[in-house]
Amino acid sequence: MAETPSPQILWAPWRMEYIKGAKEEGCIFCDKPKQTQDRENLIVHRGRCTFVIMNKYPYNNGHLMVVPYRHEAELDQLSAEENTEMMALLQRCARALRKICAPHGFNIGMNVGAVAGAGIDGHLHFHIVPRWEADTNFMPILGHTKVVSEGLWETWAQLREAFEKLAA
Numbered sequence: 001m002a003e004t005p006s007p008q009i010l011w012a013p014w015r016m017e018y019i020k021g022a023k024e025e026g027c028i029f030c031d032k033p034k035q036t037q038d039r040e041n042l043i044v045h046r047g048r049c050t051f052v053i054m055n056k057y058p059y060n061n062g063h064l065m066v067v068p069y070r071h072e073a074e075l076d077q078l079s080a081e082e083n084t085e086m087m088a089l090l091q092r093c094a095r096a097l098r099k100i101c102a103p104h105g106f107n108i109g110m111n112v113g114a115v116a117g118a119g120i121d122g123h124l125h126f127h128i129v130p131r132w133e134a135d136t137n138f139m140p141i142l143g144h145t146k147v148v149s150e151g152l153w154e155t156w157a158q159l160r161e162a163f164e165k166l167a168a
Contacts, residue, residue: 027071027120027122027123028120029053029067029071029120029123029125030069030071030123032053033046033051033069038160039153039156039160041053042054042055042056042152042156044064044096044156044159044160044163045089045092045159045160045163047085047088047089048081048085049068049069049070049079049081049082049085050066050067050068050069050082050085050086050089051066051067051069052064052065052066052067052089052092052093052159052163053065053067054152054155054156054159055127056152058129059107059129060129060130060131060132060135061101061130061155062097062100062101062103062129062130062155062159063127063128063129063130064093064097064127064128064159065125065126065127065128066086066089066090066093066125066126066128067123067124067125067126068082068086068123068124068125070082071122071123072123072124073112073113073121073122073123073124074112074124075110075112075124078124086126090108090126090128092163092166093128094106094108094128095162095166096159096162096163096166097128097130097159099162099166100155100158100159100162101130101155103130103131103132104131104132104133105130105131106128106129106130106131107127107128107129107131108126108127108128108129109126109127110124110125110126110127111127112124
């Protein structure tokens with residue numbers, strides 16, 4: 001009989017600041033795109049009906065989210081155009097991330113509803129998290145410290161440039 005493999009665990013104790021911290025009023029996925037400060041709001045790319053934003057509390061360097069502009073909590077309520085553009089932007093995210101940080105793979109997914117782990121459960125969004133072989137080491141496991149090798153603003157600038165250079 002085959003042995004059942006142990007589950008892989010992605011530790012992120014630094015996210016406790018997000019979990020326990022004061023939450024902004026309203027919906028950040030509705031409010032941030034209405035503003036023009038893309039760098040400060042970590043918006044990397046704006047599409048026709050969806051946009052790409054960096055996660056302020058990333059699991060790994062380059063953690064992005066693809067989000068429809070329209071506030072919607074139910075996956076089956078997205079339009080065909082929103083679905084198509086979200087998938088195209090996920091592909092573009094993967095190309096941009098491969099170009100700037102050469103990950104070995106990605107975690108890509110959506111948590112639908114609070115019970116499924118959605119931190120912002122009223123507005124659907126996909127996560128794309130770059131992964132590298134052995135990207136979890138002793139620091140987060142023993143020291144509750146995550147080493148992110150590059151600052152948000154430096155990563156934002158590289159991603160913005162990569163998105164501009166990539167064909168849609």
